[in-house]
Amino acid sequence: MTTSNPASDFVDDGALEDPHLRRGPRGYPLLPGGYGRSTYYTGRPSPYAVRGAGYRVWDDRDLELIDANNNFTSLIHGNAHPEITKAATAALSAGASWGIPNLYEWELADLLLERLPTLDQVRFTNSGTEAVMSAIRIARAATGRDRIVVTQGGYHGTSDVALAAGGPAYTRGVTAGVTRDVTPIPLNDVQALRDAVESAPDEYAAIILDLLPNRAGLLRITQEFVTTARELASRHGIVLIIDEVISLRLGLQGLSGAYGIAPDLLTTGKTIGGGFAVGAVVGLADLMSEVDPTRAGSLPHGGTFSGNPVSMAAGAAALRLYPESEIERLNTLGDVARATIQGNLAGSGWEIRGWGSLLRAVPEGSQKVPEDLQHKLWWESYYRGLLGSPANLLSLSTPMDKGVVDDIVDRLTDAVWAVAGNQGARRD
Ligand SMILES: Cc1ncc(COP(=O)(O)O)c(C=O)c1O
Structure with a gap:
């Protein structure tokens, strides 16, 4: 795979104060569990989003990610169009x-x-x-x-x-x-x-x-x-x-x-x-x-x-900004991405599902994916500069072109193989 690993040095080194731990006057975290939405939760203290532009978003450590979460598929035109x-x-x-x-x-x-x-x-x-x-x-x-x-x-x-x-x-x-x-x-x-x-x-x-x-x-x-x-x-x-x-x-x-x-x-x-x-x-x-x-x-x-x-x-x-031509363009990018990923995942025990501009990798044949496995894939994706939803639902946005989607394909493929580990027979 061609993927660089832009987040490979993202480790919990304790260097920054974790805002999840900020406490109120009576000693409790300001937000229950440290979260403003339960659906943000990915199994460990989460990084924070600080800014976004187009298909990219940066976190509080200035790590640049491809935003395929798009606030849970909402940002059809990416960040700050x-x-x-x-x-x-x-x-x-x-x-x-x-x-x-x-x-x-x-x-x-x-x-x-x-x-x-x-x-x-x-x-x-x-x-x-x-x-x-x-x-x-x-x-x-x-x-x-x-x-x-x-x-x-x-x-x-x-x-x-x-x-x-x-x-x-x-x-x-x-x-x-x-x-x-x-x-x-x-x-x-x-x-x-x-x-x-x-x-x-x-x-x-x-x-x-x-x-x-x-x-x-x-x-x-x-x-x-x-x-x-x-x-x-x-x-x-x-x-x-x-x-x-x-x-x-x-x-x-x-x-x-x-x-x-x-x-x-x-x-x-x-x-x-x-x-x-x-x-x-x-x-x-x-x-x-x-x-x-x-x-x-x-x-x-x-x-x-x-x-x-x-x-x-x-x-x-x-x-x-989302006429039929754009819907079709994004859907075709998604269809092509899924076809490539499916090939990349052969032997891993995982498959890619979706429709048009929505895609998600799941263990083959599964319906309910265990939460800890979802979170594992989320972090492996994050380490590779790919931001999905905690369930690893990825959505494309109109600022993305074939090059960006190819990057998503590479990063997701690597992340899935990192999770699949010896569960699958690694390709290449
Ligand atoms: C199919 C479906 N219905 C309803 C909702 C709830 O929407 P909201 O999160 O805006 O309340 C969601 C959220 O993801 C959804 O996927």
């Missing part, structure tokens, strides 16, 4: 947020609906979690039913219902009642899906699907499973929610378009905020009317910062 920065700054200078509607909301809604022509209306939230939570509430209100079908091991954020999808490991603090109302179906088990829905068709409010569930090993959902979900939902008056919080980046109409499936509600977030806090429910008018405040008895949806001008303006700029 000048046009997004300009749009966000202009909105910020005019007042960060107001207590009456703003025109930026209309602009972003317009751009989203242009891409999603089978849907009618948008309601913005501050995160994907909130979008999913709101979509489920809308589905329940519209159907007058409680139960939800999810795919086992899927991730839809951290609302109570969404956590129930993750199984017992995720449901501490979630009431038994919430858990009872959620039916997890093994991924791609069409018969189990049919059996569950048809055993109580009048009890289900929604089927919620992520078409490329990262938490379940970035395995693709089969066309048959998706088509069956659509058929069952239509036949029984169940709302089909497609969760495109991550996957919207993969096509002009997200992965729904690629599968030729028309959701009743689509939830999204991440890329549509240009790097700022965002989420959205996009849906059919009769369902979205549940949050129409001019309608008597509508649902109480709010959020002090929902639809704030900065997120909306940055998001609109980000979508304009």
